[in-house]
Amino acid sequence: MTMISDNWPALIAPGLRKVFHLRLREREDMFKRTVIFPIDTSTKAYEDYQGVGELGTQGWNEFEKTGRTTYDGFDPGWKTRLEHREFTMGIAIQRKLMEDNLYPTAGIPREATGKVEKLADSAAVHREKSAASLFNNAFTDTGKDSEGFSIGGADGVGLCSEAHPDSPTHSTTQSNKFALALTGSNMSVIRLAMRKFKDDRGELVSIKPDLLLVPPELEETAEIEVTTDRDPNSANNAVNPNKGRFTVVAWDYLTDTNAWFMIDSMLKSQHLAWLDRVSPEFQSRRDFDTYQAQFTGYHRFSRGFDDWRWVAGSNAS
Numbered sequence: 001m002t003m004i005s006d007n008w009p010a011l012i013a014p015g016l017r018k019v020f021h022l023r024l025r026e027r028e029d030m031f032k033r034t035v036i037f038p039i040d041t042s043t044k045a046y047e048d049y050q051g052v053g054e055l056g057t058q059g060w061n062e063f064e065k066t067g068r069t070t071y072d073g074f075d076p077g078w079k080t081r082l083e084h085r086e087f088t089m090g091i092a093i094q095r096k097l098m099e100d101n102l103y104p105t106a107g108i109p110r111e112a113t114g115k116v117e118k119l120a121d122s123a124a125v126h127r128e129k130s131a132a133s134l135f136n137n138a139f140t141d142t143g144k145d146s147e148g149f150s151i152g153g154a155d156g157v158g159l160c161s162e163a164h165p166d167s168p169t170h171s172t173t174q175s176n177k178f179a180l181a182l183t184g185s186n187m188s189v190i191r192l193a194m195r196k197f198k199d200d201r202g203e204l205v206s207i208k209p210d211l212l213l214v215p216p217e218l219e220e221t222a223e224i225e226v227t228t229d230r231d232p233n234s235a236n237n238a239v240n241p242n243k244g245r246f247t248v249v250a251w252d253y254l255t256d257t258n259a260w261f262m263i264d265s266m267l268k269s270q271h272l273a274w275l276d277r278v279s280p281e282f283q284s285r286r287d288f289d290t291y292q293a294q295f296t297g298y299h300r301f302s303r304g305f306d307d308w309r310w311v312a313g314s315n316a317s
Helices: 008-030 094-099 109-136 182-195 216-227 265-271
Strands: 038-040 046-052 076-083 084-096 166-167 171-172 211-214 248-249 259-264 272-289 291-304 311-315
Touching: 008 084, 008 272, 008 291, 038 265, 046 272, 076 291, 084 109, 094 291, 109 265, 109 272, 182 259, 216 259, 248 265, 265 272
Parallel strands: 038 272, 211 248
Antiparallel strands: 046 076, 084 291, 166 171, 211 259, 259 311, 272 291
């Protein structure tokens, strides 16, 4: 094979970049991040979400009695800031791998493409684990996770807490945290509790739980509870009220084998967020000292939530 030129890293970069992105897409299609999180992009260093209170119903007056329209105002809600963080990882490919490629028509040697595929695998897994981290830390109120993202919400407590303040101006609290095992009867308890969630004015939010998020260890239990015609926990052949009510999503990256979540998928799409400031990139350069091609993956993103009322979490441990 004729010796490749000194700019060989740049020459093979387009082919390896294609390998990187194809592999990344394949892996992410297998994962659950995009099922759970609404995916969006950002063009700023951070995104602010300003919560706004509800109107309630007290302002509705019988017009014939008052002769005037009553105007109401909105109380301020919590302000949530999602600040993007950047992550990078690199690999090196030796020049001799290209020199010793004895079959020029074969293109880039498998040793090189295989390393790039592993870099893409790592990027996909990193994004998946980062997304799952929000749920793995759902029962913790304060601090930062291993990537530097805040664990708690803007209201000062975790995603699932016994003491969510209604708003910055209302001191009453609500709970979306439970310690119940995954059973049909406990699903009914939590579902009813979610339907009683209230807004800052004390009005019902109209929650419609329709998704169960579970670790792999609870997948079979969840499927049985939502697919059988008869209550699997009853000896009296009772009808199973949970049949067809929920979609089950088993997430390999949920680390607590006892924790599970009940979710209103419509509200989730309004209050849960994944923001790509920079989608995964693939870059290259030549190291003059080692004669290696260095390839890096880079991405910058944030994720979080600006309200908790779309989810209830239960950890029976």
